[in-house]
Amino acid sequence: MIMGVIARTYMMKIDYRQYPTYPQAYLSHFTLGVIAAGLGAVVIPAITEKEYVAVTFLAIAAQHFRDVRSMERESLDNIEPTELVPKGTAYIEDIAKTFEARNYMAIITATATGTVMYIGELLQLSIFIRAIFGIVIGAIVINALNKMLETKLIDDIAEVKEAKITFEGPLLAIAGVIIMNIGLKDAREVFMKNGIAVEIVPKDENAIAILSNIGQRQAIQHNAAIQLGIRKDVDEPDFTPIARRNPENGNIVMAIVAMEPNIEYLIEAVRRTPIIESSKRKPLDSYVGKKVSMKD
Structure with missing residues (x-):
């Protein structure tokens, strides 16, 4: 869960566009990142305990994060008339989709980290070694996803x-x-x-x-x-x-x-x-x- 939160926080940057705004939107996106990381973290424990019903929460989460995209789009559409030079609907849609994808990034990172730690447990490695492997794999996943989501200029x-x-x-x-x-x-x-x-x-x-x-x-x-x-x-x-x-x-x-x-x-x-x-x-x-x- 910690690695998932780190993944979401790493991607949360306030630049010249001032979006997400600080602190309101920043806090809401961070909170959603924590929720996404928590969902990703429980996937492996749920599967190993054969609690397959718990896995269905991922589908519910996916629907919720699609709603996040709609919320961001609506928010940016509402302030669009206040811009001297508008962003345009295409730019707004791009920003909204980016925020949705970054929550999935937190889920994937947390799930990958949990998978590695579970494999380490099967191999009877110490908790310290498992934690190190989890951090390393989590960092690799964060870097790989960041590269994949990197926008060309x-x-x-x-x-x-x-x-x-x-x-x-x-x-x-x-x-x-x-x-x-x-x-x-x-x-x-x-x-x-x-x-x-x-x-x-x-x-x-x-x-x-x-x-x-x-x-x-x-x-x-x-x-x-x-x-x-x-x-x-x-x-x-x-x-x-x-x-x-x-x-x-x-x-x-x-x-x-x-x-x-x-x-x-x-x-x-x-x-x-x-x-x-x-x-x-x-x-x-x-x-x-x-x-x-x-x-x-």
Whole structure:
């Protein structure tokens, strides 16, 4: 049970997104982690004592943790209207699924540790040796699950570079891609003075498919605005960052009027944006995709 709690606590990190919040959401997720670890810890004792009814509690727990996903989704949906630059439904769903999966991580770690300790008991090893083996296996499982659940970043699939902001009359353009119509002269001057822009160049066709996803682009916009700050208020839609796709090559361009207009910081913020699970595509792995790739 201790190893399961450690597994859940290890994955509980508060970063720039401030979610889970501290201390309310942090405490609730920690408590759920303790419950999940307890469920995983009793699996082996229940089976060895032939208390198979107790094992069915795992099925009930799985349903409960699915409800946790719904709870997180609802919570994030409720605060979404308060964001100057929204996360988007895809990003919210990704966060909710992550919290559900981390409770399963606590169950798996506790069960694996208990299994090793039970095997040690069958081999008549001392409690001290069994505890050491349990800790080692638990740590290996935690590390393996952490690697498996590790989220890839935009930097893994694309190159992010500086782009130039230009105006074609009132039309804001980046690298030849029209972004939007900025009607007010004052707003155009703000963009020319404080605006910074990037171009995201996919490394292959799979990356093009991922970056074409609207939810993925919303996540990039949100992360950039949160980390660099944004010079806008609720009644200034002209300054909302918009990531547009170049239909000719699949590149993504985005401009932002940031509180900290440093292009290096913007590039780094975009690079570190996580790839949303629902946006992942692998067209190159399909039959048609392979044929097209060979033809190219």
